[in-house]
Amino acid sequence: MTTKQSIYGLPLESLRQLLIEQGCSKFSGDQVYNWIYKCGVFDPLLWSNVSKKAKQYLLDNFNLELPVITWQARSTDGTRKFLVGFEDKQTVETVAIPAKDRLTLCISSQVGCAIGCTFCHTGTMGLKRHLQAGEIVGQYLAVQKWLKEKSDSDKRISNIVYMGQGEPLHNYEPVKAATQVFLEAKGLGIGQRKITLSTSGLVPQIEKLWDFPPVNIAISLHAAHNDIRTELMPINKVYDLERLFEAIAKVPLKAHRRITYEYLLIANINDGERDLQGLYKLLDREHSKVNLIPFNEYPDSEFKQPSQQKVQWFQDQLIANGYVCTTRTSRGDDILAACGQLKSEMDKENLWD
Numbered sequence: 001m002t003t004k005q006s007i008y009g010l011p012l013e014s015l016r017q018l019l020i021e022q023g024c025s026k027f028s029g030d031q032v033y034n035w036i037y038k039c040g041v042f043d044p045l046l047w048s049n050v051s052k053k054a055k056q057y058l059l060d061n062f063n064l065e066l067p068v069i070t071w072q073a074r075s076t077d078g079t080r081k082f083l084v085g086f087e088d089k090q091t092v093e094t095v096a097i098p099a100k101d102r103l104t105l106c107i108s109s110q111v112g113c114a115i116g117c118t119f120c121h122t123g124t125m126g127l128k129r130h131l132q133a134g135e136i137v138g139q140y141l142a143v144q145k146w147l148k149e150k151s152d153s154d155k156r157i158s159n160i161v162y163m164g165q166g167e168p169l170h171n172y173e174p175v176k177a178a179t180q181v182f183l184e185a186k187g188l189g190i191g192q193r194k195i196t197l198s199t200s201g202l203v204p205q206i207e208k209l210w211d212f213p214p215v216n217i218a219i220s221l222h223a224a225h226n227d228i229r230t231e232l233m234p235i236n237k238v239y240d241l242e243r244l245f246e247a248i249a250k251v252p253l254k255a256h257r258r259i260t261y262e263y264l265l266i267a268n269i270n271d272g273e274r275d276l277q278g279l280y281k282l283l284d285r286e287h288s289k290v291n292l293i294p295f296n297e298y299p300d301s302e303f304k305q306p307s308q309q310k311v312q313w314f315q316d317q318l319i320a321n322g323y324v325c326t327t328r329t330s331r332g333d334d335i336l337a338a339c340g341q342l343k344s345e346m347d348k349e350n351l352w353d
Ligand code: SAH
Pocket: 119, 120, 121, 162, 163, 164, 165, 166, 167, 168, 198, 199, 200, 219, 220, 262, 264, 293, 294, 295, 296, 297, 338, 339
């Protein structure tokens, strides 16, 4: 097994510098970027305008293999789930969600997760390992290639959400490098507003977001009172709502941008009047957007999804009180769409074994 770093984790500026240090032309980095990210050509032998020296250096020092798609399934609503495997045979899930005007890729930042939210299937796995930047970008490249070669749609992935497995801010530097690669205009060129980083609320890393590319930020709030939030998210014992909102107040927001608050709705836990009152106190109407997520039940999950009427009522109350509020429609139900479920189910069918 090679232990070389994946080339797909290198932001353009780093690649340029490395190649210049090797005595290659100052355009070499841009040429390589163009082949990989604009043309989707991953075999250096085909990079016709790149010097032999640059190619040899990259081949000797970097891993150019894409991650492998070990399993995939399409839901009746068009959502496609992929199990993406890496060199050490660890796998993560990546989900492509089509809509009329976009194709969103939900990517993973870690194998498993250390945060241990009680409602989350990934949380029950614990953290297996962090993903490297190249493995994060690799999910995009491998899925885009698969879609181009094997599906009837030639749609390009237009949006990225860090909402697969893992806590992205627990793997800060690789997630930052991967985000720089996604944003690079001479590469994939995905716009800042088309990337969303979702976090469970790691306060020290939220305080470092001034140093992160200015993408959309989503906070997994899930409760407006400390007692309930601690029950759902053990991280609230360390960074409670007060600490969390102090950190959020420091997040640099570009003009007119809002922070998204993800709010899981769980029957009889956080879907009542007291919860609404708590949200009104916590959330500033001008800079917040609430995204309600009806809890996705999975086998053995102790929590239940509220009725549709209850979800609608909760949303109506927030809107009537002046909030921008949407409800995430459940996608890919028939292929187990909730966070972390697919992987544990599908390990049994891992095509490598
Ligand atoms: N770790 C990050 C990002 C990955 S989880 C975070 O927690 O924000 C992405 C979102 O899926 C989070 O808002 C999470 O709370 C939610 N989620 C986890 N399990 C779920 C379930 N069973 N049903 C619905 N949403 C779930």
